[in-house]
Amino acid sequence: MIKFESENVQKFAEACVDANSIDELLAGFNHLEADATDCKTWGITPAEWMDAIKAATAEKIRIWASENECPELLKAIAIWKNCPLEEVEIGGEGDIAAGNKWLDDDGLITFYRWNAATYGEAK
Secondary structure (H helix, E strand, C coil), X not given: CCCCCCHHHHHXXXXXXXXXXXXXXXXXXXXXXXXXXHHHHHCCCHHHHHHHHHHHHHHHHHHHHHHXXXXXXXXXXXXXXXXXXXXXXXXXXXXXXXXXEECCHHHHHHHHHHHHHHHCCCC
């Protein structure tokens, strides 16, 4: 996960990973509006809240990918990225490479959303 300069933001992001599912984090991320109660409780700004939610969501997707690495998941990544299966890799920390390029947090979230929409559930 990204390491934040602010200890409050780092602790909030880690708590989000520990206490929420990917879908719960995506729901917060999809609102495009920070939760005022969280911001006040954790002493963070709305922009920091969004950054932490994004990082936590991507981290949960990395965990999901590392725990569910299988031929079907690799094939889904190749289809999504339109690249040869040989150019798809899931690293030890759950980082995903497709087309010989590692996905950033936005790419991980975009893939997860596509995968859920395409297959109706996580593959």
